[in-house]
Amino acid sequence: MPLFLSREQDRKRCLYDQGLGRRHDQIPRETRQPASRRQRGRDCPAPGTPAGTCMRDPGRRLRLLLVGGGHSHLEVLRRFGRGSLPNVELLMISAYAEHHYSGMVPGFLAGQYREESVRFLLEPLVSAMGGVFRQGSVASLHPADQAVVLTDGTRVPYDLVSFGVGSRPAGSQSAEVASHASVVKPMSRVVELHHRLLAAAKSESEGAGKAYHAGVVGGGAAGVEIVLAMDAFLRDEGRRRDLFLVEAGESILEGYPRGFRRLILRIFADRSIRVMTGTRVAGVEPEALLLAGGRRLEAHLTVWLTGAVGDPLFRTSGLAVDERGFMLVDDGLRSVTDQRVFGAGDCVTLENYPDTPKAGVYAVRQGPVLWESLRAAVLGGRPPRYRPQDGFLSILNTGDGKALLHYKGFIVHSRWAFSLKDWIDHRFMEKYKRLVPSSS
Ligand SMILES: Cc1cc2nc3c(=O)[nH]c(=O)nc-3n(C[C@H](O)[C@H](O)[C@H](O)COP(=O)(O)OP(=O)(O)OC[C@H]3O[C@@H](n4cnc5c(N)ncnc54)[C@H](O)[C@@H]3O)c2cc1C
Structure with a gap:
C-alpha cells in the first residue's frame, strides 16, 4: 500500500495516519502526528522546534527530502532524473555545495588528482535531475512532525526523508x-x-x-x-x-x-x-x-x-539507533521505527546485518535498493530487500603510484593495483558527472 493518499483520502487524515491505513491511535507512538499539529496544519512550526522559516510550497506535491549528497543519494538522483516519480518534488539538503568522493580523496591529498576531479558540484547535478538543492546542515530530525531543522533554525517539512550523511x-x-x-x-x-x-x-x-x-x-x-x-x-x-x-x-x-x-x-x-x-x-x-x-x-x-560513530541527530530524534548512534534500518533501508524515514551508507546499521562494514562500496550498492524502496513507498508495492555482499575488493592508495590490493586472500602492492583503483574511481565519477551538461 502506498504511504500517500488521494485528495479525498488525504482529507480524512485527522482520523487516519497518512496512508498506513491505521487509525491514529493504532499506529506506533513514534510515527504519530501530534494532535495539536493536525489541528494547526502541516506547516506551522511545531512546539519545541527552533523558530525559523518554513520551506513548504502551498501547492501540494509530495516532498522527498534527501539529506546529504553521499553515494546512495547520487544514484537516487540519477534515477529520479528519468522522471518516473511524477508529483514528487525532490529537495536535497547537504552540508557543503560539493561532495568529495572519498575513494579519490587520498589521491587528491597526495597531489595525484586535482580537486575538480574528486568532487561533485551538487547544485547543478540536482537541478539537472529535476530537483532543488539547498546547502545546509541538518541539526535535528522530528519524525512525529515530519520535519528536519537546520543549524540556522530553518524548519523543513517532508513527506519522505532519506539520510545519507555518513559517519563522524x-x-x-x-x-x-x-x-x-x-x-x-x-x-x-x-x-x-x-x-x-x-x-x-x-x-x-x-x-x-x-x-x-x-x-x-x-x-x-x-x-x-x-x-x-x-x-x-x-x-x-x-x-x-x-x-x-x-x-x-x-x-x-x-x-x-x-x-x-x-x-x-x-x-x-x-x-x-x-x-x-x-x-x-x-x-x-x-x-x-x-x-x-x-x-x-x-x-x-x-x-x-x-x-566511526553516528551523527548525534539520530540519537535525539527518538528513532531506534544502535550502540554507536547509527540509525537502525530494515532490509528496505527504512527506519525500523518510522517508515517515512530512510537511510543508506555509513549513517545506518542494518538490523539484519549489523556487522556490515562502513565502506563506500556498500553505500554504492545500497543506492538502487534505496531508490526502489522510496518508489514503493510512493507508488505502492513491496520494498526490495537489501542483502550486503560477502566481502569486497579493498584497494588502498599508498601515494607512491602504487596501491595495496586485497581480495579474498589475494594480496598485492603494485602499480597495476593503483591503475585498477584509478579506473574504478574515474568510472564512478564519470557516471554522475556526465549527467550535468558541460560539468567540471
Ligand atoms: C580518507 C578516506 C578514504 C576512504 N576510502 C574508501 C575507499 O577507497 N573505498 C571505500 O569503500 N570506502 C572508503 N572510505 C569510507 C567511505 O568514505 C565511506 O564509507 C563513505 O563515504 C560512506 O558514504 P556515505 O554516502 O554514507 O557518506 P559520505 O560519503 O560521508 O557523504 C555524506 C554526505 O552528507 C553530507 N552531510 C553530512 N552531515 C550532514 C548534515 N548534518 N546535514 C546535511 N548534510 C550532511 C556531507 O557533506 C556529504 O555530502 C574512505 C574514508 C575516508 C575517510
Missing part, C-alpha cells in the same frame, strides 16, 4: 579535537586539510631545516591512506617531515589479513613513518598530542580519524 570520527566533537585537529568528515573538509599541507610545504620558517611533525590518530584504512598521502605530498614538495600514525588498539587495519598488515607495516618502515599501536591519546594541544602515560608527541598537524 569518535571524539571529533570534543572541544580540543575540534579546535586543534583536522577532521575530514564530512569529506569536503578535506579541502581545509589540503590548504594546511600546502601552507606547511610553503612555509619558509618551518622549512628551514626543521622537520614538519604531522600524523593521524586512528589506524583504520582511511587513517593509513591519509598518512601515506601526507607523506607523499610533503616528500614531493621537498619538505623534511616526521610523520606518525597513532592507534589505540593492538594493531592497525583491524579486520584485514595478517599478510596485508605486514606489508603495510613494511611500507611505513621504508618511508620512516612511525606507527604507534596500543597508544591512547589523552589530550590534543595546538602543536602536540598528549599520550596516555604522560608522553608528549610534537604535532604541527593532527588528523583525527578514529572509529
Whole structure:
C-alpha cells in the first residue's frame, strides 16, 4: 500500500495516519502526528522546534527530502532524473555545495588528482535531475512532525526523508579535537586539510631545516591512506617531515589479513613513518598530542580519524539507533521505527546485518535498493530487500603510484593495483558527472 493518499483520502487524515491505513491511535507512538499539529496544519512550526522559516510550497506535491549528497543519494538522483516519480518534488539538503568522493580523496591529498576531479558540484547535478538543492546542515530530525531543522533554525517539512550523511570520527566533537585537529568528515573538509599541507610545504620558517611533525590518530584504512598521502605530498614538495600514525588498539587495519598488515607495516618502515599501536591519546594541544602515560608527541598537524560513530541527530530524534548512534534500518533501508524515514551508507546499521562494514562500496550498492524502496513507498508495492555482499575488493592508495590490493586472500602492492583503483574511481565519477551538461 502506498504511504500517500488521494485528495479525498488525504482529507480524512485527522482520523487516519497518512496512508498506513491505521487509525491514529493504532499506529506506533513514534510515527504519530501530534494532535495539536493536525489541528494547526502541516506547516506551522511545531512546539519545541527552533523558530525559523518554513520551506513548504502551498501547492501540494509530495516532498522527498534527501539529506546529504553521499553515494546512495547520487544514484537516487540519477534515477529520479528519468522522471518516473511524477508529483514528487525532490529537495536535497547537504552540508557543503560539493561532495568529495572519498575513494579519490587520498589521491587528491597526495597531489595525484586535482580537486575538480574528486568532487561533485551538487547544485547543478540536482537541478539537472529535476530537483532543488539547498546547502545546509541538518541539526535535528522530528519524525512525529515530519520535519528536519537546520543549524540556522530553518524548519523543513517532508513527506519522505532519506539520510545519507555518513559517519563522524569518535571524539571529533570534543572541544580540543575540534579546535586543534583536522577532521575530514564530512569529506569536503578535506579541502581545509589540503590548504594546511600546502601552507606547511610553503612555509619558509618551518622549512628551514626543521622537520614538519604531522600524523593521524586512528589506524583504520582511511587513517593509513591519509598518512601515506601526507607523506607523499610533503616528500614531493621537498619538505623534511616526521610523520606518525597513532592507534589505540593492538594493531592497525583491524579486520584485514595478517599478510596485508605486514606489508603495510613494511611500507611505513621504508618511508620512516612511525606507527604507534596500543597508544591512547589523552589530550590534543595546538602543536602536540598528549599520550596516555604522560608522553608528549610534537604535532604541527593532527588528523583525527578514529572509529566511526553516528551523527548525534539520530540519537535525539527518538528513532531506534544502535550502540554507536547509527540509525537502525530494515532490509528496505527504512527506519525500523518510522517508515517515512530512510537511510543508506555509513549513517545506518542494518538490523539484519549489523556487522556490515562502513565502506563506500556498500553505500554504492545500497543506492538502487534505496531508490526502489522510496518508489514503493510512493507508488505502492513491496520494498526490495537489501542483502550486503560477502566481502569486497579493498584497494588502498599508498601515494607512491602504487596501491595495496586485497581480495579474498589475494594480496598485492603494485602499480597495476593503483591503475585498477584509478579506473574504478574515474568510472564512478564519470557516471554522475556526465549527467550535468558541460560539468567540471
Ligand atoms: C580518507 C578516506 C578514504 C576512504 N576510502 C574508501 C575507499 O577507497 N573505498 C571505500 O569503500 N570506502 C572508503 N572510505 C569510507 C567511505 O568514505 C565511506 O564509507 C563513505 O563515504 C560512506 O558514504 P556515505 O554516502 O554514507 O557518506 P559520505 O560519503 O560521508 O557523504 C555524506 C554526505 O552528507 C553530507 N552531510 C553530512 N552531515 C550532514 C548534515 N548534518 N546535514 C546535511 N548534510 C550532511 C556531507 O557533506 C556529504 O555530502 C574512505 C574514508 C575516508 C575517510
